Amino acid sequence: VAAGVSADLGFHRAVCEATGNSYYLSLFNYLVASLRETMLAGRLQALKRGGESRDAIQEHYDIAASIAQGDAERARQRMRDHLQMSSGRLLAQLKTEDGLAE
Numbered sequence: 001v002a003a004g005v006s007a008d009l010g011f012h013r014a015v016c017e018a019t020g021n022s023y024y025l026s027l028f029n030y031l032v033a034s035l036r037e038t039m040l041a042g043r044l045q046a047l048k049r050g051g052e053s054r055d056a057i058q059e060h061y062d063i064a065a066s067i068a069q070g071d072a073e074r075a076r077q078r079m080r081d082h083l084q085m086s087s088g089r090l091l092a093q094l095k096t097e098d099g100l101a102e
Contacts, residue, residue, distance in 0.1 A: 001047065005039045011060050015079065018067060042090055056086060 009032060016024040043053065059082040066075035 001043050002040060004053070005036060005043060008039060008056070008060075009036060011064075015063065015067070038090070042093055045093055055089070056082070059085060 063078045
């Protein structure tokens with residue numbers, strides 16, 4: 001699980017670096033410790049429930065493909081979608097853990 005989280009964070013770091021925007025990379029570096037802990041806890045809980053992270057992996061492939069094709073606008077949109085989906089998955093998990101799921 002820890003190796004998967006490291007790979008995930010490595011992907012996001014590479015995307016930040018690829019933008020050439022030092023602000024994104026600085027923000028990522030500022031948040032990375034908190035992100036690592038949150039992602040690790042989330043993945044451990046998902047494993048306990050039999051969940052998988054195939055959706056996030058596919059989202060990463062889609063982002064990488066858009067970058068490789070030189071389609072910056074599509075890459076931006078795919079990244080926005082990925083961040084929204086990831087935060088939605090995290091919120092759903094937190095609600096379930098807190099007994100708030102319907």
